[in-house]
Amino acid sequence: MSTSYLLTPTQTVGPFYAPCLLREDARRNVLVQPETLGERIRITGHILEGGGLPATEVLVETWQANAQGRYNHVADQGPATLDPTFLGFGRTQTDDDGMYWFETIKPGAVPFNDKQMQAPHINLTIMARGLLNHLVTRLYFADESANSVDPVLQLVPEQRRMTLLAHPAATTEDTIPTYRFDIVLQGPDETVFFNF
């Protein structure tokens, strides 16, 4: 089978996806179960389009490793322990103010190659009306010292790395630690998006 098949092009998710992609058993704001191991965190932020306007009804998907740094996937045969109560997938959309949120656990560090590790991060996929292809980016934790040697962050121009950092936000005593991560689709503080 040496034939190379042409990949199917992407098209926009459009404005009418929610009844299908966010039906009750497909929406995933809360990634954790009571038994899930790890530090509970809340991720929240705005998604903004050009001109600083809130981008509403943007679909956000997340994919992350568990607290030990293991992805719940056959391709991850690393030494870290699998947590059967944690899949690591989130799916939601921004509301009328352009806000989204997830409740999850802070992921552990995952390997980059045999020698290097990647700093804890959450992989994000962004789709919306007006996006003909999805955008991919990563959320890193601003208070994580491993960021300074993360091999993927090192590929990002230094002055733009801050767009990938989620910052601890003030919380009331009853709420779990919250990280703020705004995503700017277009503009001077545009979030770094990846190509791979």
Next chain:
Amino acid sequence: MNHITIGEIVRGDREIFPPYLYEAYQSTRRRAPLLPLVDVPLTISELTGPGPIISAITPEDADLTRNAGTGGEAIGQRIIVTGRVLDEHGTPIPQTLVEVWQANAAGRYLHRQDQWPGPLDPHFLGMGRCLTNEAGVYRFLTIRPGAYPWKNHPNAWRPAHIHFSLLGPASISRLVTQMYFPGDPLHSLDPVMQSVPTATARQRLISSYDHTITEPEWALGYRWDIVVRGESSTPFETSVAGK
């Protein structure tokens, strides 16, 4: 669609994938990133992915003509839409979650923001899902969607299409796209479809009428194969604006 600006920023092969900025499609103007994408290698984060996230899929989920649960049947030309999900080497990909949504036969979506005066069909939700089988095959029974108007430009109509979302073996396999029907005169007028840069790649979005799928006294058959990056993918050469 004269004098349109087409952006340089593309994720993936620029002979296949649409640019983020395609001015003829108005909504891209404020949502397309304008700074270069950053090329990154494939790591464990990209070579893993959520897979089939929904455990409770039933055969009824793939029958859009009856899954509204009203006991009635959707109005329209009954069609079967089927095909294989393949990787770039032609290997079938089983266990891929395929989620679809579409307008009804009159071109109306069941969505609060679709308010044009096309009639709703009480027996049609316009959404379905299934998993590909061991041969990589998905199959839906539905009705042929109608074209519908949108406000992108004067007298703008989207060609009939079905939205597809695929969660395959890894994050690099993620695909959201639209399937079109053969011979539709609206194709050449549609900026969403025309944003795909080459005729060869646009052709990949158009299903084929297939009489071997058509069932007598029942439904017309359409075939549409979908190709996504598989588990054995290697990083492709990219050329990002500015390089």
